[in-house]
Amino acid sequence: MGRIKLMGLAVSIGKVTERYPFAPVEVPDDYRGKPVIDPGICTGCGACASACPPQAIQVKEEGEFRVVHLFLGRCIFCGRCQDVCPEGAIRLTTEFELATPNHDDLHQFVRLRMVRCVRCGRPFDTYRHLVRSLREVPFIEGERLLLCPECRAKAPLDWLEGGGDGNEG
């Protein structure tokens, strides 16, 4: 290619350099950016934590609270949490300007209150998740609903032994 022709080509293409960071840059609508948990909806079910490949989301229990902890620094922006969340509580926004000099800024915590088991007193599930489960499986009755999984597993044995009518829990 001749030099004149090349110059003509360069002029016809013009300037390609973006002005960013002095001007905003356009991001496609389905860009997978920063995931954000809507704390008003999240039930603390932990589905996102089991789906997250780098375990950027971890669900832990701290006394009365179940803590959904999202650490953005480790997130790989795959969107699996958004796919599995049954409540639609976690969404990937188009935000990509996440750089910060402060490591603490990269965390999101959602602390949800838990219900205590009526028999052994151990906090075992969040209020919200229990209420949500009830909508899906409304046939678990009365007190048995407020039993932790271990006590619930023991409950049928107790009916057999005690000869209750099944409503005593």
Added chain:
Amino acid sequence: METRVEDYRKLVKRSLWVFHLNSGSCNGCDIEILNVFAPRNDVERLGIKLVGSPRHADAIALTGPVTRECLPKVVDAIKAVPEPKIVLAIGACACGGGIWYDTYSVVGGVKELYRIMKEEYGMEAPPTVFIPGCPPKPEAIIYGVAVAKGMIEPKQRRMVYVEEGGGDELARMLEEVNGLRHFSAGFKVRRDVNGT
């Protein structure tokens, strides 16, 4: 750590020369770093330049989760950068270990690296700008550099939500349960399991 970055900003009013240090990255982040220097983003217009030796650099662009094999070399490279220096931790791997954070062969991100540097080499952690992403978009890297140079205030903030409420929640819930009840478990468990 934030204040230290601000100290650094006062010191470095000059152009930022960057040494690209790959500590076991998958190459994704490295390609994005090269993109940043390509015509579309062209950060040389901001005075940012890649250099071939850490001794010439002001900043280290660290990618990868720091494998055990390259740990001493990474420490040497950080040591070789003259003060004042800054580390740009680029990508999920550098920021928090990424998908390898708990595997046997990696240290797992700059936080762990700094802990080892302090305990075993007696070095203070340099100021660091974390740029999450896997890999971060070229614009995200430019944003990180702009944060390091003090051109932009970072907007990412820690978010903590604590659910309010307690005992009355339970009552409300039981009410809700009763409202939903459509099946009564009024059955008797058969006791003659051994007979019939």
